Amino acid sequence: MRMQPLLNSRQMREADRRTIENGTPGFTLMLRAGEAAADAACRMLPQAGRVLVLCGPGNNGGDGFVAARILADRGHRVTVAAMKPVADLSGDAAEAGHLWGEAVCPLAAADPAGADLVVDALFGTGLARDLQGEVVEAIARVNGAGRPVLAIDVPSGIDADTGLVRGAAVKAERTVTFACRKPGHLLYPGRAHAGAVEVADIGVSCMGLDGPAVHANGPEIWLPAFPRIDPAGHKYDRGHALVLSGGPGHTGAARLAARGALRAGAGLVSVVTSARALAVNAAHLTAIMMRVCDDPDEFSDLLTDDRFNALALGPALGVGEATRRWVEAALEADRATVLDADALTSFSGMAEGFAALARAPREHPVVLTPHEGELRRLLAGPGEVSAEAREIAGRPSKLDRAVGLAAFANAIVVLKGADTVVASPEGSAVINENGSPYLGTAGSGDVLGGIVAGLMAQGMPGFEAAACAVWMHAEAGARFGPGLIAEDIPEGLPAVLRDLLG
Numbered sequence: 001m002r003m004q005p006l007l008n009s010r011q012m013r014e015a016d017r018r019t020i021e022n023g024t025p026g027f028t029l030m031l032r033a034g035e036a037a038a039d040a041a042c043r044m045l046p047q048a049g050r051v052l053v054l055c056g057p058g059n060n061g062g063d064g065f066v067a068a069r070i071l072a073d074r075g076h077r078v079t080v081a082a083m084k085p086v087a088d089l090s091g092d093a094a095e096a097g098h099l100w101g102e103a104v105c106p107l108a109a110a111d112p113a114g115a116d117l118v119v120d121a122l123f124g125t126g127l128a129r130d131l132q133g134e135v136v137e138a139i140a141r142v143n144g145a146g147r148p149v150l151a152i153d154v155p156s157g158i159d160a161d162t163g164l165v166r167g168a169a170v171k172a173e174r175t176v177t178f179a180c181r182k183p184g185h186l187l188y189p190g191r192a193h194a195g196a197v198e199v200a201d202i203g204v205s206c207m208g209l210d211g212p213a214v215h216a217n218g219p220e221i222w223l224p225a226f227p228r229i230d231p232a233g234h235k236y237d238r239g240h241a242l243v244l245s246g247g248p249g250h251t252g253a254a255r256l257a258a259r260g261a262l263r264a265g266a267g268l269v270s271v272v273t274s275a276r277a278l279a280v281n282a283a284h285l286t287a288i289m290m291r292v293c294d295d296p297d298e299f300s301d302l303l304t305d306d307r308f309n310a311l312a313l314g315p316a317l318g319v320g321e322a323t324r325r326w327v328e329a330a331l332e333a334d335r336a337t338v339l340d341a342d343a344l345t346s347f348s349g350m351a352e353g354f355a356a357l358a359r360a361p362r363e364h365p366v367v368l369t370p371h372e373g374e375l376r377r378l379l380a381g382p383g384e385v386s387a388e389a390r391e392i393a394g395r396p397s398k399l400d401r402a403v404g405l406a407a408f409a410n411a412i413v414v415l416k417g418a419d420t421v422v423a424s425p426e427g428s429a430v431i432n433e434n435g436s437p438y439l440g441t442a443g444s445g446d447v448l449g450g451i452v453a454g455l456m457a458q459g460m461p462g463f464e465a466a467a468c469a470v471w472m473h474a475e476a477g478a479r480f481g482p483g484l485i486a487e488d489i490p491e492g493l494p495a496v497l498r499d500l501l502g
């Protein structure tokens with residue numbers, strides 16, 4: 001399996017430029033792109049039919065003109081509607097317009113309802129601002145017509161870097177993109193607009209580019225770092241994870257996380273519980289052990305034993321000063337640590353103080369697992385927060401928010417959602433895509449935090465552990481499907497692990 005880089009529009013232009021510099025003319029790339037689009041169109045419309053190709057003012061439109069020519073030559077009845085007359089195009093797009101060589105109608109006259117297939121070549125990676133006016137109306141007609149749509153490169157109106165809708169965006173059944181996918185194909189709402197995405201090789205390499213290293217999440221990212229069991233080893237070689245329990249009435253989250261850590265392969269897992277919550281925890285735990293700590297000082301004392309090498313805390317701890325003290329004790333002990341839920345929300349409006357704790361020199365990774373609301377509360381208050389923190393919270397792109405928090409807190413960030421992003425403080429990131437809506441169930445996030453801790457307990461580096469946990473958690477959920485509850489996720493891990501590890 002090969003890594004799948006996701007290039008942003010600047011990197012894509014650079015890849016393009018390098019290819020052209022190395023001797024392949026830009027128009028040759030456009031011919032290949034147009035042909036790949038025509039091939040995809042023919043797979044969607046195997047019999048000769050009516051095809052409407054919508055062409056924009058730039059090179060995306062150029063790809064559309066090439067595809068139109070090929071589709072007409074293959075016997076389809078092709079209508080081209082364009083934003084600009086061919087005479088007003090420039091560069092490769094002008095050449096492609098001449099290659100089409102037949103009538104072009106204005107965009108306002110385009111009739112998607114009368115087509116068997118619409119090919120969307122209005123805008124690609126060059127989209128630079130929100131769409132307005134006639135193009136918004138044309139997109140509304142395309143989306144309202146309910147005909148199958150093939151988008152070339154990116155559904156028009158979707159920002160290739162962020163997946164956000166710029167004014168309006170085409171809803172495609174399929175998208176054919178070139179060289180590699182773009183972040184906007186994996187980030188919502190772009191992912192939903194793109195439909196099934198296929199990548200066509202047009203002779204442009206995606207490797208060795210400067211700038212952020214963003215990849216699709218998959219085993220190729222983290223399987224090489226996955227902890228292998230030593231046949232002669234014992235459980236003490238596979239770490240001991242501690243999961244902090246809430247008080248009586250709030251203990252389930254910790255047990256879910258602990259179960260996730262144990263199924264992920266940690267040698268030993270203990271729930272750290274107050275004396276008051278001991279009975280209820282004891283009533284529900286078997287393979288998982290317990291340690292009684294009634295306050296953060298006792299927790300610090302416990303952590304003088306360096307066999308406890310991974311910590312997970314946050315879910316159901318309660319929001320406030322007490323939880324902040326537990327977090328401080330955990331961070332001071334310098335163990336591989338997962339902070340989730342209340343461990344983050346307790347620092348709402350105190351982003352600077354939180355970051356100072358997380359940034360203190362340390363040997364072992366900190367992984368933060370917020371959802372969007374938790375990130376916003378941590379970075380943007382309510383309360384006094386720095387302009388830097390507020391700026392990160394306000395970034396329109398999920399990818400930028402995750403990377404921003406990771407750098408700010410010098411921590412690995414798992415920004416959860418249907419398109420979970422895992423970001424490192426150095427700026428690299430992966431976007432997850434094997435999730436399913438069934439994962440949105442009470443306690444699911446608690447299990448995820450536990451899996452991360454369980455992997456780190458076995459010595460897996462923080463970024464790889466986080467990316468792997470996100471993928472395995474999603475995979476277990478997707479395989480289970482309807483009816484999934486959080487308890488099922490740890491129990492789904494053995495099958496996922498069997499397939500991964502062979």
Ligand SMILES: NC(=O)C1=CN([C@@H]2O[C@H](COP(=O)(O)OP(=O)(O)OC[C@H]3O[C@@H](n4cnc5c(N)ncnc54)[C@H](O)[C@@H]3O)[C@@H](O)[C@H]2O)[C@H](O)CC1
Binds near residue numbers: 029030056128132152
């Ligand atoms: N990457 C490759 O290897 C290849 C890509 N190809 C295709 O080219 C497009 C990118 O082309 P580019 O000309 O840079 O951009 P666009 O066609 O997406 O649009 C640029 C065009 O539109 C104007 N513009 C931008 N935003 C707006 C707006 N909101 N409203 C109106 N007009 C806007 C801008 O000023 C330009 O004039 C890529 O996606 C591929 O499809 C090559 O063909 C093959 C190699």
Ligand SMILES: [K+]
Binds near residue numbers: 124153154155156
């Ligand atoms: K497009």
